[in-house]
Amino acid sequence: MVVSKMIDKIRFSIFSPEMVRKISAVKITVPDTYNDDSYPIDGGLVDPRMGVIDPGLKCKTCGGKLRSCPGHFAHIELVRPVIHPEFSRVMLHVLKNTCPACKRILVKDKAQAEHVMTALEEEEAAAEAKAAKSSARRICCPHCKHKLEEIKLLKPTTFYRGKDIMLPTEVREWLAGVPDADIAALGLDPKYSRPEWMVITALLVPPVSVRPSITLETGDRSEDDLTHKLVDIMRINQRLEANINAGAPQLIIEDLWELVQYHVTTYFNNETANIPAARHRSGRPLKTLSQRLKGKEGRFRYNLSGKRVNFSARTVISPDPMISIDDVGVPMAIAEEMTVPVKITTWNMEWCKQFIISEKYPMAEYVVRPDGKRVRITETTRQEILDTLAPGSVVERQLMDGDTVLFNRQPSLHRISIMCHTVRVLPGRTLRLNPLVCPPYNADFDGDEMNLHVIQSEEARIEAEMLMKVHDQILSPRHGKSLIKPQEDYVSGAFFLTRMETEFDKEDACQILAASGVTRLPPADRKDMWSGKILFSTLLPSGLTCTIMSKFTRKLADGSPHPDNNIAIKNGILVSGALDNRALDEILERVIHLCGTDAARQFLDRSSKMEIATITRQGFSVSLANYSLSEEAVRKIETLQDSMRREIESVITQFKNKTLARLPGRSLKETLEDRIMSITSKTRDVSGELVEKYMGTDNTSIIMSKIGARGSLLNAIQMASMVGQQAVRSKRPNRGYRGRNLPHFARGDRGGPARGFVSSSFRKGLLATEFFQHSMGGRESLVNTAIRTARSGYMQRRLINALQDMVTSPDFSVRDSRGSVVQFLYGGDALDPMKSGAKAAVPAASSEPRDEMDV
Amino acid sequence: MTKKAESLPHQLRPEHIVLPDDEKKKILEKFNISEAQLPKIKRTDPALVGLEASVGDLIRIKRKDLSGDYDYFRRVIED
Incomplete structure (x- = not known):
């Protein structure tokens, strides 16, 4: 039935007592629910005239059954208002x-x-x-x-x-x-x-369907909180009536009246201020009307704004670097459970029949006839269904390779938290995704679960494929830089693959190329050997030319700069340079601008496999030895710490003698703190230089931090030489006891160790006092992250609510739902950040997607 | 103490200009909007001090930021 009426207005108003009596189906007279034979009492709080909730019974008011009876209101006449x-x-x-x-x-x-x-x-x-x-x-x-x-x-x-x-x-x-x-x-x-x-x-008493009772396994009935509350109201109301009729003293009547008032108050809202909450026998506060609607778990936010959906699956995720970034690995158990409706045409008739005939995966369980009737495919109905199958029917077949699904990880903070993937049914019990797509979902594999939604219509499928495909989200819509990009071991792999000394014989070269899906071996570029650079070049588009300075500057044995420091690509050939993460990002962005996002996907898939092949071939690790410094270096660091200690002592002496020159705008104490902080940070910097020098450019830890694969130089410093100054609220820690942090120190000691300077390295191990002060700093950062997520989450909720209706119109102005102008030019430049990187700027509302340009 | 508060020319305060009526009409036509759909600015806004703006006037604000130079418009309203 189509209702062709428009809602003009809605009025909220208050029921008059007459109105309440008018819509009431029963006047409640008994403060009870069921009698001893477990039948509803007439005039009780579950009177059958209020509608039925037990299957099979008929409503005494409308004659409807469980489904068709909407429930009817009743009322309680209060003896005193x-x-x-x-x-x-x-x-x-x-x-x-x-x-x-x-x-x-x-x-x-x-x-x-x-x-x-x-x-x-x-x-x-x-x-x-x-x-x-x-x-x-x-x-x-x-x-x-x-x-x-x-x-x-x-x-x-x-x-x-x-x-x-x-x-x-x-x-x-x-x-x-x-x-x-x-x-x-x-x-x-x-x-x-x-x-x-x-x-x-x-x-007014709501119908029973609003407050259904639950039957426990033992056969006992357990009534809803609202029913309990209504029983309370009825009981006191009757006592009040009896007392009035008996001519009880005014005092008693007023006490009972007060009690009715209390029950009615808590019936509406059990969290009313200045009123003790009505409690269940177990001590749990009752959930009354207000509590049903209010808050995150209330009717509005939980049931109306938040909905549960069909055709979705959820399980633990795990990484699979061998599948494409566009793919999602779906376990067979899920693929068998989920269905895709396929409309039958004359062209796909035979293909669809396979699913009806099949008795194992991939099969169909239901067919929807053109008249809308769903028929289950069973041993007995199969032949008939096959015979009568005609275009217009819909076959609900199981999920298969190549199907389009949406993949999501909560919290869905931005649009790339839900992306469109292609199904690959794989063994196992987890959903698998390429580790390269972890950043947009902010996923890791320590037990994360993700949701999968199977698209149910062709229109939705096309829309998702055009707007939400993973390869269309490689660039971030926030800043236009790549978000899906090689990381960690991929970067290391790329570095080792492309550095000067890497070369392979024919067999190894073929292996690596085959692993990355390249089927043509380029001519050898070093006599009969293939350099890693030429192998990597097979993945680059021919039009790509750029030069980038590597972050990792090395020197040759004779002291001259290493040729790999300069990364140069000419016409799709990597001529020189060992790649680092910045170079990889640059190449990826250029591939997108040159050949489009699908080519970029292919580049990512292939290069990541090539990088993995390289790094698995040679192996890559860090060990304790990486962080062991030579005796000379250790001595130098000790000397450095000695001189720092002396410097701090001299500043403290000056402070005590009041001869310390105050810094502008700071008190003497602040000056002291500032000076010491700068001394300690300088010390760490100098020790960093020492670490870098003595660990050398062949140290895997240094390589990783320099090429941007994992870790920073600071991590290496903290492990090899010293952990450095700890801070609480960006100051040296000064809490704990009177005049000192810990009882190990003298009162009033303002020296380094007493105020959180950790001179040990993580490799050597921390002293008890150092460990304690390090934990103080660690605690602070932990607390900060917790607070930050909570606060920014709420901020974002408010922003989304305020901005959700904004639209960029064809004239590039941003309008709200009333058509009022919010911005005259979207973002001040009408550019889509996702398509306006460094290379080419494209208007935000442009209908021409860039990636469709010819290669 | 009886000094009058003047809005100071400041590097962060974009230039505000009162538009003549014909230009105002042009803007409304360009975006195909009514006056009510324009962003508003109070007549007493400190940015308008020293500017002879009356209610109903359209103010051009020359903004400069990372995305370049662009104009914003606000309609002057009563307090």
Whole structure:
């Protein structure tokens, strides 16, 4: 059924007691649910007239069954009215601004009345200021000159008039007396939301389907929290009635009345301020109406904004460097479970029949006929289905190689957290991805899980392939630099492959080329040997020419600069230079601009395999020996630390003698700290130079840090020579005991070791005091990361909510959903960062994708 | 103490210019928008001190940043 109606407006208003009685199917009279025979009690809280939740039963109101009966509301007649806790502020507003005697609004003319209306919104902020003003101004009613008393609200539900408590009945009478015109002036719509309706006389009871009871394995019924709460309300309400009828003293009646009020308050919101939460027998607070809707686990954010989907799979991920970056390895168990609908045409009829005939993977389990009927393929139905198969039917076949899926890792912080992959069904029980695509997902393999979504329509498939394919996301949309790029061992591999001394005989050359999917052996460039450079060049597009300076500057034995320092590519041939990570990035970006993203994918796939082949062939590792320095170096570092110690001592002596020259804008103490910090950091730098010099350019650790594969020089320094100065809040640590960090030091010792200078190396091992101070610094950085993620997450949530409707229009202006201009030129230059790298700038909304250019 | 606050020419404060009516019309036509769809600036905004801008005027703001020089426009509104 098509409903061709537009929603014009929605009005939120308050139910009047009459309205509640009108829509109520039952008046609840018994404060109980089921009788001893476990039948619902008539007039009880699960009266069958409220609708049924047990299968097989019929609703006594509409005659519908489990599915067709929507449930019907009931109501409870409260013997004494109670205040609705969520509306008490509005009631206070009305009470404060009307006269208790004549019930008129406390202003004279119309202009003033309008002023009060806007005041409703400002109520909160201006409450105090207004209270002060009104008590001074309004001593008596402008209409009947009745003396006014101050109205106060003791949250959540108690009203005071002067010093006396106002009973809900009084509040109700007062509110009911306010004329419609004045209600409107106070900002309420008298037709739909009279304030006296905020005092509850008839409490609406939601249908049973809203609060279903659970049957435990033991056969016991366990009622919903809401039902429990309603039973409480009913029970006290009945006691109150009995007491009133018996003519009990006013005190007892008011106590019970108060109790009804408490139960109703917690029924609406069990986290009301100043009210103890109603608890379950086990001590767990009850989840009442407000708690169902509020917050992250509430109805809105959990059930309505967050949805669960079909055709998705989730499992642990693992790396597979042999598959393409576009691929995702899907375990057979998942492939067998998930289906792809294939529309049958005359052209694919035979192909589709295979799946119907097949009894093992790849097969189909259902066929959807053109009339929309789903038929299960079984031994008995198979032949009939095959015979009647016609174009227009849909076969739901299992997931196969080459299918398009979306792959996602949470948190989905940016658009490249969900990308489009091609399925490869592989053995094993994990989803596999090429380690090169870890950065966009921010994935690692320490137990990460990822989600897979199988695309169910051709339109969606095409859209995903055009917009979300992994190879279209190699460049980051944020800064236009590559995000999917060779890293770690790939970079090392590329370095060892392309450095000058690398050469292979014919067999090895063929092996390496074959491993990377190259089938043509280039002519040998060194007599009958092949250099690594010529092998790598087979992957480069012929038009590529560039020169890059390597970060890794080496020297030959005779002291002259190493020819590999200059990386030069001429017409797709790597002429000189050993590649580092920057050079690889540059080549990748140029390949994209030259040949498009699909060629870049192929380049990445092939080069990474070539790099792996190289590095597995020769082996690559670091060991303790990498960080053992010669005796000469150790001596030099010791001398360096000695001179640092002396320097610090001399500064401290100057500080104590007050002869230390103060730095501009700093106190004497700060000057001392600054000086010491600069001495320690200088020491570490100098020791870094020593480490670099003595470890040499053949040290694998140095190679890795220099070519940008893994680790930094700092890591090497900390392992080989000294860990250096620790810091807490970017200062030398000074906490713990009076005048000292640890009891190992003398009070007032401001020297290096006493304030977190670690002179040991990680290789040698830290002293107990050093270890402690190092842990202080380590703790700080750990705490910082934790805080940073939490805070930036919330910031981003707010930003996304604010910016989600922004659109770049064809004239390059950025508009919001109303068509208002936010930016006159997208980003100030109308450029898409992803397509505007250093090479070529392309307008943001350009319809011509760059990667379609000819090769 | 009775010195009047003037907006200072500062390297970070982009130049603000009041546009004549015909240019304003051109801008509205160029983006095919009504006045209400323009970004706003309060008449009392410190950036407008010393500028004879009245409510309804269109201000051109010459911005300079990493993406180059470009113009932004704001409609002057009442406080």
